[in-house]
Amino acid sequence: MSGEAENREREIRPEAAGEWELPSTVHDLSVPAGGDRAYAACLDGGIYALGLGDGSVELLHRHGSYASGVHLHPDQGLLLSAGYDGLLRWYELPTAEVVREVRAHDFWSWQSALSPDGGLFASVTGRYECGGYRYEPAPEREPSVRVYEVATGRLRWSFEHVPPVESVAFSRDGTRLAAANLMGEVRMWDLVSGEKVAEWSTPDFTGWGIIKGHYYTGGVFGLTFGPGDRSLYLTGMGTTRDPAAGNGRQLWQEYALEGEGEEAVRMTGQADEDETGTGLMESLAFHPSDEWFVMAGRLEAGNWNAAAFGREDGKLRFSLNTQSRLTRAVFSEGGKALFLAGGVSQDGPDGEGGFRPYGRLGRWRWEGA
């Protein structure tokens, strides 16, 4: 039996292995090797250190608006964060002292990414401003994609895109950067030359409102490169007549990158309609073995809000419903555990006038048969 055929028959049986609460919805998560801690960027602006053993929650710092990104540097001595205040921050560990702050954008950092070697820090932004009678997005007012050198904080690249740009990812070898926007437009750049090496568009993640309002919503909320950087995976929500209802199809698409230029990019796979419900999907993560990838988000209608798919055939292998919104799926080093982070509804004040914690982090023991 070939390796690929063997993969298709392997089963996975994740088992719940811990759940933690945070003060507010988690937007991003970073889990160091060793697995006894996690860092979370949360909706209340907080960058938190979570003790997975004792459940302790320590506020390290707070952005002036929602925190959107948190990344532990590979050397484990540096933490980086991004926020809707447009700021990028560097923290020295273990003190969590802020050692650098950069104003990257005039608007939100929607998403950020750290290159695999820890050398570059990318952030994407863009306000959706009305640019036409049908509320087509107006051109950007500032570069939508910025890439900084981690060591110096120096701006290495500014790239143009059509705002709002909602997702960004480095290639596994760190030589390319991909970013995608509300309108399903994907652009990719070479990080050595700064040249744009690919640009294509998919209409499948964006909805133009007919039922409630005449505007666009949705977009590509998650990006990740596939094995060998030979493909790029996109996730979000399928198109719908009422995007404000959040009821587009749970969707991922795979694009093969076979050279350079738009012609070289072609869609080679997508979520099977029979295996999906509806809801916004926000995160994609490959298992270290590359046998599976996980898509996670929020369920509107259907059976699951996190699911694992076989990399070879794209078929659903395992799914679960966390009864929450998931914003980030992260595998532990070695792939023994899957972390799913997000939150539940904030809801009104409790009996004492406070708000209950509504950030959630779950850990699943990942076992392949």
Add this chain to the structure above:
Amino acid sequence: MRPQIPSRTPDCGDPEHRRHRRRFLQGLAGAGVVSTLSWSGLFSAPAFADQARRAGKRCILLWLTGGPSQFETWDPKPGTETGGPFRSIPTRTPGVHFSELLPRCAAISDKLAVIRSMRTGQSEHFQGISLLQRGADERPPFTRPTLGSVIARQLGRLDTALPSFVLLDPCPEGNEFKAFKAGDWAGWLGAEYAPLRTGGEFRLPDVDRLAEIADADHEEREALRAFLTRRYAGERDSRAARAHNAVFERARGLMQSAHLFDLERLPPRDRERYGPGAFAQHALLARSLVEEGVPFVMVANGMPWDTHVFNHEIYQMVVPELDNVVYQLVQDLEERGMLDSTLVAIMGEFGRTPWINVKRGRDHYSKAWSLALAGCGIRPGVVVGETDRRGIEVVGEAYDEKNLFATLFTALGIDPHTSYDLPDLPDFHLVEEEAEPIREVLV
């Protein structure tokens, strides 16, 4: 719901009424009116004294269907558990902050009045729209006219080519708003005071005179129709005929004024200033229509403010558009010397929850919400009422739809406690229960 009209109304079952009503509604449909219209008001005696018809007074309602979030507009709570991602910014009014999404409104806050202490009783769209459009709870089988219909009745003139109530709404859908739009706007005031709906896909159809009919032929036909009408009216007292004639005159008026509804005729520079979106373009059209003498223009755009999903992602776009529209509109009216005679109301049917749901959205909230007014009869630069630190409850006195309607009518010089003159109907008033206007926002 269609009212059960008392027996002396045309819905009494008389076949003549049914036949003429059918033709009448067909005529309305041909003129672009899509509402289901009440019949009874056509035949009631004039309800109000002429002095209530305040010369030159107008009203533009920027109707933010779906329920705009007070947090991302007039009552920001940055840095709190409920505040969302946007900051607040200072305004020209000392101590008053708006959302950072409203920088242009902040620059003209001295021309606006903001009410932060609205508390109403309906938090579902259809009921909420009805409440804030009619100013009172539903009382079946009677259908209270909407604000626009009342103002059209109070400030409009039937002897003009212009409609008295124009609804500009380029989005044909809108969930519950769509259902409301298909209902009875004018209630017991009758069909003359229902809105003329246009905008976007709802262009005025069939208002151009056919090319093969010469001017002289057209006039001759009208003379013959008028002669036959007079003779018919002289021989019998037919309510249906009178109604038919009233609508016929309106249709003639539309033929003469159709050019006023054409976005393309608006000055390109103005169109650019207002912004490219459908809502902005129709707000500019509203300005143009009130300049021409239309007493009430309502601008909507489907139900874009209903952000159960993607609240912040959508508001980053729609609020700045509103910000610019309000700024341009108020500035334009002032520069044209019309602000003192034109009331601008910026509101929806309720606000949105302080807390964020799991879909990144805010849900309906009627316990503590905000709106803004400007212009005719409104004291500029005031903020009335407040909410608690997190925007959950109104602190101090709260105001409801009756207080609001009393305020709007008073600002326009209309006695809010006037009774309707409605034979065979219970005693109704423009505003019930003698509710007081919100004095702090009145000049």
